[in-house]
Amino acid sequence: MKVLVAVKRVVDYKVQIRVKSDQSGVETQNVKMSVNPPDENAIEEAIKLKEQGIASETIAVSIGDDKSQDVLRTAMAMGLDRSILAKTDQLLEPLAVAKVLKSIVEKEKPDLVLLGKQAIDDDANQTGQLLSALLNWPQGCFISKLKIENKLLSISREIDEGIENLELNLPAILTCDLRLNTPRFASLPNIMKAKKKPLDIVDVGELGIDITPKIKTLKVTEPASRKAGMMVNDVKELIQKLKYEAKVI
Amino acid sequence: MRQKLFKMSVLVLAEHNNQNLLSSTLNVIEAASKIDNDIHLLICGSRVENVVGEGKNILALKKIITCDNENLENVIAEKISPIILSIAKNYTHILAPATTYGKNILPRVAALLDTSQISDVIGIEDHQTFIRPIYAGNAIAHVQSSQELNLITIRPTAFERCETMGGEAVVENIPYVNTPSLTRFINREVTQSDRPDLSNAKIVISGGRGLENADNFKLIYELADKLKAAVGASRAAVDSGYIGNEHQVGQTGKMVAPDLYIAIGISGAIQHLAGMKDSKVIVAINKDVEAPIFKIADYGLSGDLFQVIPELMSELDLLNKIES
Numbered sequence: 001m002k003v004l005v006a007v008k009r010v011v012d013y014k015v016q017i018r019v020k021s022d023q024s025g026v027e028t029q030n031v032k033m034s035v036n037p038p039d040e041n042a043i044e045e046a047i048k049l050k051e052q053g054i055a056s057e058t059i060a061v062s063i064g065d066d067k068s069q070d071v072l073r074t075a076m077a078m079g080l081d082r083s084i085l086a087k088t089d090q091l092l093e094p095l096a097v098a099k100v101l102k103s104i105v106e107k108e109k110p111d112l113v114l115l116g117k118q119a120i121d122d123d124a125n126q127t128g129q130l131l132s133a134l135l136n137w138p139q140g141c142f143i144s145k146l147k148i149e150n151k152l153l154s155i156s157r158e159i160d161e162g163i164e165n166l167e168l169n170l171p172a173i174l175t176c177d178l179r180l181n182t183p184r185f186a187s188l189p190n191i192m193k194a195k196k197k198p199l200d201i202v203d204v205g206e207l208g209i210d211i212t213p214k215i216k217t218l219k220v221t222e223p224a225s226r227k228a229g230m231m232v233n234d235v236k237e238l239i240q241k242l243k244y245e246a247k248v249i
Numbered sequence: 250m251r252q253k254l255f256k257m258s259v260l261v262l263a264e265h266n267n268q269n270l271l272s273s274t275l276n277v278i279e280a281a282s283k284i285d286n287d288i289h290l291l292i293c294g295s296r297v298e299n300v301v302g303e304g305k306n307i308l309a310l311k312k313i314i315t316c317d318n319e320n321l322e323n324v325i326a327e328k329i330s331p332i333i334l335s336i337a338k339n340y341t342h343i344l345a346p347a348t349t350y351g352k353n354i355l356p357r358v359a360a361l362l363d364t365s366q367i368s369d370v371i372g373i374e375d376h377q378t379f380i381r382p383i384y385a386g387n388a389i390a391h392v393q394s395s396q397e398l399n400l401i402t403i404r405p406t407a408f409e410r411c412e413t414m415g416g417e418a419v420v421e422n423i424p425y426v427n428t429p430s431l432t433r434f435i436n437r438e439v440t441q442s443d444r445p446d447l448s449n450a451k452i453v454i455s456g457g458r459g460l461e462n463a464d465n466f467k468l469i470y471e472l473a474d475k476l477k478a479a480v481g482a483s484r485a486a487v488d489s490g491y492i493g494n495e496h497q498v499g500q501t502g503k504m505v506a507p508d509l510y511i512a513i514g515i516s517g518a519i520q521h522l523a524g525m526k527d528s529k530v531i532v533a534i535n536k537d538v539e540a541p542i543f544k545i546a547d548y549g550l551s552g553d554l555f556q557v558i559p560e561l562m563s564e565l566d567l568l569n570k571i572e573s
Contacts, residue, residue: 013520017384026388038501094356095365118501120520122383124368129326129356138431139326141353144494154435159349160448160503162495165435166325172431178501179488214365218391223382226526229547235560238532238550239568246530246547248452248509249476249565 001148001170003046003055004110005080006101007062008036009071010121023219026121035071038116040078040183041176045146046114047079048181054148057081059108063100065089069199077186077194084108088204088211094122096211098130103207105135110171112153117142117175128175138168144179255341257285257376260314262333262345262354263292265300267322272449273346275307275413276405281344282309283373289314290418291336293329295322301420309411310418318425323434324350330357331426337362340398341376347402347504348448359400366400367392371407385500385523405448406506406527440493444470447496450479452509455498455525456491457483459514459535459554466491468558469513475565481505481525483515499524514554517542 011017011026012034018027035043049055060075060083062068072083086100105113118125132139144163145156153168158177168174186194204211232238242249259281264271274290281288289312290304297317304313316332337343337358345351347369359366371389372380378393379401447453454476456469466486473480481498482491498505500523510528515521517533517540525531526545533546536553543549550557 011384016519017387019388026384093365095360095363098360120385120500123385123500124366125352126356126359126366126368129353130360133330133357133360139353139357140432141326142349156438158494159437160495161437161439162493163438165438167433167435169431178484179494214394214396215367216393216395218378218393220383221389221391223386223389226531226545226547229531229543229545229549231543231549231551234552235550235557235564238548239561239564241548242509242530242532243568246509248530249568 001049001055001112002108002110003049003058004105004108004113005039005042005046005058005060005075006113006115006127007039007043007060007071007075008116008119009033009062009064009068010036010119013037013120019220019222023221025217025220033067033070035074036116036119038118038176038178041178041180042114042116043075043078043080044181044183045176047184049148050079059083059110061086061101061104063088063092063097063204072199073194074186076197077191078184079190082198083200085199085201086204086207087201090211092211093213093215094124094126095130095214096209097127098134099209099211100204100207101127101131102134103209105131112170113173115173115175117177128173132173135173138172140166140168140172140174142177143174144177146174146180257341258287258289258339259284259342259344260336260340261288261290262343262351263290263300263304264346264348264350265292265294265297267294267297268299270300270303272410272446273348273405275410276408277344277346277403278307278309278411279408280370280373280403281342282411284342284376287311291333292316293321293332295319303413305416305418305420307411307413307416307418310416313418313420314423315420316423316425320425324354325430325432325434326354326357327432328428328430329354330361331428332423333358334361335426336423337398342399342401344401344403347404351402355400355402362398362400364396364398364400365394366402367394368402369404370401371404382523385519386526387519404504406504440495444473445477445479447479447481447498447503447505450507452476452478452511453481453498453505453507453525453528454478454511454513455481455483455515456486456513457515458485458489460486460491463491465555472558472562475562483518483521512542512546513558515542516540517545
């Protein structure tokens with residue numbers, strides 16, 4: 001079984017982001033960039049499937065400019081076999097991302113595509129669902145457990161009410177929650193080895209896909225800040241404040 | 250406000266449990282009313298008479314569209330999408346709540362309509378201009394669509410609930426669209442609780458890693474019961490198995506905006522703050538005075554939660570005694 005993993009390069013989750021003063025967006029120059037956290041869970045799950053003998057080949061795909069090679073190298077250092085960069089300097093909307101992924105899926109013919117459930121930059125939570133619709137494959141979103149037996153996927157997905165258990169036929173799309181597994185760190189020898197693993201580059205412009213944005217960002221602003229609060233000395237004071245000042249209890 | 254040059258119509262996808270509409274649906278209808286007053290509600294489910302009855306009472310609705318079929322008892326995105334698709338051309342906007350329900354279904358419909366979905370909208374400026382948080386709410390994007398049909402998920406906590414009385418909506422049934430099923434529902438693991446629902450409780454008490462273990466987390470439940478509050482948790486507490494995932498508040502969990510949010514033993518990672526910083530009053534209780542949670546708290550109390558929680562409970566008892 002062949003497994004494809006979609007990986008996005010995003011501002012590192014620990015970075016306190018800064019809105020540009022001209023309100024054109026969020027500053028991403030000279031900021032630490034990393035693999036989107038839930039995508040790391042997708043990478044880890046693919047590696048585990050290979051270790052269990054279920055996956056025969058694991059492939060990382062990223063869409064972006066040349067710098068996205070970093071996250072593909074990280075994915076291969078963690079353990080994926082090879083990678084593909086769909087290269088574009090344009091910022092793609094999730095729908096365009098899904099169309100590019102679809103074209104790569106049609107070429108590579110994986111049985112399973114794993115994605116993070118959401119990218120922590122645009123917080124759109126769409127790409128996996130879009131891709132499964134475009135391919136007309138079953139979708140398992142926000143999964144925290146995966147078992148594969150006899151070409152049948154058993155998944156647990158995290159929903160607002162608790163957990164939902166589903167069975168999916170292959171081929172399928174799964175989007176991974178942070179609780180699916182604990183992503184491994186790439187060891188130094190593996191980081192060195194990953195430099196020799198194959199990384200193919202395809203030009204998004206040559207895929208014949210319309211990637212024109214349908215949504216225009218007019219401006220990006222700072223969120224309203226909360227006014228500074230106060231420290232109370234003890235529980236008695238806290239209760240007094242909540243009862244008579246804030247009037248919430 | 251940009252001039253409306255054409256007739257608009259808004260379809261809201263109802264989130265329900267085959268018995269009742271969930272409150273998220275009421276928030277989405279309120280959001281829909283900021284776009285246009287021709288609002289229809291689509292109820293897909295099994296034996297949904299009662300849900301339809303509730304929908305008919307909603308003042309803002311012109312029409313209820315139902316697709317009632319036993320195959321729709323449990324929500325499978327692959328089964329619901331073709332039904333939405335079958336009526337999509339009648340609308341300029343299709344709205345769903347940005348809950349795990351809406352997030353699962355609406356993008357699937359968007360792809361089939363070749364539409365770019367706008368996720369997690371918190372403000373509507375006009376029928377094509379929307380406000381949504383990005384980077385866990387640390388930046389706010391103002392976006393404009395050039396599409397004739399807009400698919401939008403709405404963050405329920407950003408809108409009030411619509412009026413649920415006085416409605417006169419007409420009801421129309423539409424046929425079930427049979428699709429070959431590649432996905433099978435097995436079951437749901439849902440913890441039954443008499444406590445208020447986290448998403449719309451007036452008071453939320455959340456616990457974090459500071460609770461140290463699942464057993465200690467009972468303290469949070471006890472305090473919550475005294476205040477008739479819902480129980481929330483940080484991702485760290487859920488990851489450590491202190492409490493189920495349905496209680497997680499944050500960027501990848503639930504968004505809450507209660508009147509009072511009490512964060513206990515939660516340091517306040519930006520991912521957690523993303524889920525609760527729109528609460529009206531925030532209280533932080535933490536032994537680490539440097540914890541980032543204090544920066545957004547209205548009232549901070551530095552102290553050992555294992556002493557503070559019992560004290561809080563006895564003070565609340567005292568307060569109740571005085572009042573009764």
